[in-house]
Amino acid sequence: MGAPAQRARRVPRGGRVHEPSRGSPHVVPDPTAPHRRLWSPSRSKGQQVEGKDVGSETVQTGGSVRPSGSGWSGPSRRTRPTRQPGASGRVLEADVVVVGARVAGAATATHLARAGHDVVMLDRAEFPSDTVSTHVIVRSGMVSLARLGVVEALVATGAPTLRRVTFSSRLGVLAREVKDRHGIDFLLAPRRVILDDVLQRAAVESGVTLRTATSVDDVVRDGQGRVVGVTGHDGDGPIEVRARHVVGADGLSSRLARSVSAPLTVVRPALAASQYAYFAGDWPVIEHHLADEVFAGVFPTHGSEACVWAITPEATARRFRRSHRGADDAFAALLAERVPDLAARLDPACQREPVRGMLRMPNHARKPFGPGWSLVGDAGYHRDAITGHGISDALRDAELLAGAIDCALSRPAREVEALALFEQDRDRLAGPIFELTQQLITFPDQERFVELQRSLAVAIDDLAGELYARPLPRGLRARA
Numbered sequence: 293m294g295a296p297a298q299r300a301r302r303v304p305r306g307g308r309v310h311e312p313s314r315g316s317p318h319v320v321p322d323p324t325a326p327h328r329r330l331w332s333p334s335r336s337k338g339q340q341v342e343g344k345d346v347g348s349e350t351v352q353t354g355g356s357v358r359p360s361g362s363g364w365s366g367p368s369r370r371t372r373p374t375r376q377p378g379a380s381g382r383v384l385e386a387d388v389v390v391v392g393a394r395v396a397g398a399a400t401a402t403h404l405a406r407a408g409h410d411v412v413m414l415d416r417a418e419f420p421s422d423t424v425s426t427h428v429i430v431r432s433g434m435v436s437l438a439r440l441g442v443v444e445a446l447v448a449t450g451a452p453t454l455r456r457v458t459f460s461s462r463l464g465v466l467a468r469e470v471k472d473r474h475g476i477d478f479l480l481a482p483r484r485v486i487l488d489d490v491l492q493r494a495a496v497e498s499g500v501t502l503r504t505a506t507s508v509d510d511v512v513r514d515g516q517g518r519v520v521g522v523t524g525h526d527g528d529g530p531i532e533v534r535a536r537h538v539v540g541a542d543g544l545s546s547r548l549a550r551s552v553s554a555p556l557t558v559v560r561p562a563l564a565a566s567q568y569a570y571f572a573g574d575w576p577v578i579e580h581h582l583a584d585e586v587f588a589g590v591f592p593t594h595g596s597e598a599c600v601w602a603i604t605p606e607a608t609a610r611r612f613r614r615s616h617r618g619a620d621d622a623f624a625a626l627l628a629e630r631v632p633d634l635a636a637r638l639d640p641a642c643q644r645e646p647v648r649g650m651l652r653m654p655n656h657a658r659k660p661f662g663p664g665w666s667l668v669g670d671a672g673y674h675r676d677a678i679t680g681h682g683i684s685d686a687l688r689d690a691e692l693l694a695g696a697i698d699c700a701l702s703r704p705a706r707e708v709e710a711l712a713l714f715e716q717d718r719d720r721l722a723g724p725i726f727e728l729t730q731q732l733i734t735f736p737d738q739e740r741f742v743e744l745q746r747s748l749a750v751a752i753d754d755l756a757g758e759l760y761a762r763p764l765p766r767g768l769r770a771r772a
């Protein structure tokens with residue numbers, strides 16, 4: 293990936309601060325210029341991505357750009373330093389501190405800032421940077437993106453608007469157009485480096501202070517045990533952010549969840565592995581291919597590339613890895629053996645990046661709140677990628693949680709009630725797709741698998757309808 297000129301300059305050692313601009317708080321900036329630079333065709337195999345606990349593949353973060361209109365030294369006007377840096381480090385203060393700045397964190401922070409709260413968002417990564425995830429956004433997630441007001445910005449990045457979906461199995465090939473329902477008539481599969489960047493820009497433009505390259509290590513508690521902030525560090529040393537509420541949006545291996553000992557409330561077996569790679573070419577439609585113990589597919593994305601993915605039982609993925617020289621060879625062999633029609637269309641010379649993925653995908657939910665803290669996105673609820681719903685879950689729950697925190701901040705006596713309602717809503721809305729996910733990862737026979745896919749389509753549509761019908765959150769109401 294060609295580095296934009298502005299990233300070549302020396303950057304400060306400490307965490308970067310992306311301050312809110314003084315412009316309209318609700319205007320998503322034009323994201324096209326930096327994205328065009330990002331989407332130079334020079335992206336190559338070996339590009340680095342942020343790590344998750346995925347086994348052998350993944351490494352580090354990329355560089356950092358300033359969201360337009362933002363400042364570069366911090367803390368911002370809205371992030372008030374309460375003490376000078378000293379032995380214990382710098383101490384900032386905000387209404388809410390959000391740990392993790394990707395889908396769940398950026399969306400939660402945006403909703404809260406638009407509702408008028410001071411929000412600091414911390415991430416140990418630098419941005420824009422990729423992360424391990426394929427990236428189809430189904431109708432329910434599209435409704436959430438529309439409510440957040442970022443669909444146009446995403447389309448402006450060159451994310452193809454996807455209007456046709458195919459499904460091949462032993463039963464034949466089904467093709468359908470994306471129907472115009474709940475305000476959505478196309479789907480998107482934007483690269484995560486782009487999606488996360490657009491969401492972060494929306495957050496910063498809404499008034500959120502984003503500090504990158506800042507790792508959170510623990511929570512701070514008051515004398516009663518209530519969480520009142522976080523401690524962490526950046527390149528300049530320790531840092532502390534005091535806040536009335538702490539949100540953990542820090543992904544599957546959430547440090548926040550560990551710090552507050554958030555108990556698991558649902559645990560199901562981790563059965564499947566998900567792997568993918570990018571191929572250049574003409575990929576106009578979303579494709580699904582069902583074969584014995586393999587569910588594979590194609591998500592067309594930026595730069596005339598497609599994310600080609602395969603989900604299998606974990607044991608199958610590991611067996612192919614063991615019997616081939618590397619992840620690329622194993623992936624190619626898997627597709628050649630099980631999905632030959634798709635494999636025949638994959639020219640190895642067109643593979644743009646090495647195969648990545650997660651060989652064991654957990655399925656669980658955590659208690660998502662306690663005194664002064666909450667969890668959102670993968671930090672609070674994780675499911676296998678077979679239903680392609682993690683981003684959509686995170687966006688939905690970000691809006692629900694922001695509403696609950698908004699209520700708790702304005703009426704502290706109602707904190708427990710508001711956050712308990714968030715948990716209830718999360719579990720009720722996630723439940724049907726979670727259950728379908730658990731059945732799909734057992735890889736039943738193809739007739740049953742197709743039946744489950746039909747149920748999934750209905751569940752996604754029902755969820756999209758319910759989200760679409762919800763009143764707009766505070767802060768968005770003023771824009772409507």
Ligand SMILES: Cc1cc2nc3c(=O)[nH]c(=O)nc-3n(C[C@H](O)[C@H](O)[C@H](O)COP(=O)(O)OP(=O)(O)OC[C@H]3O[C@@H](n4cnc5c(N)ncnc54)[C@H](O)[C@@H]3O)c2cc1C
Nearest residue numbers: 392394395396416425426427428508542543669670682683
């Ligand atoms: C292989 C694979 C394929 C997938 N495919 C799809 C798909 O097609 N569609 C879909 O909807 N979903 C998919 N998902 C799921 C989706 O990727 C996740 O659900 C989504 O990324 C969750 O977003 P998040 O913001 O909760 O967490 P993350 O995206 O994991 O972001 C967490 C952030 O927290 C930061 N962080 C972590 N710890 C700290 C710390 N201590 N201090 C500061 N910052 C910290 C990290 O740097 C990171 O930026 C897939 C996942 C995988 C693994």
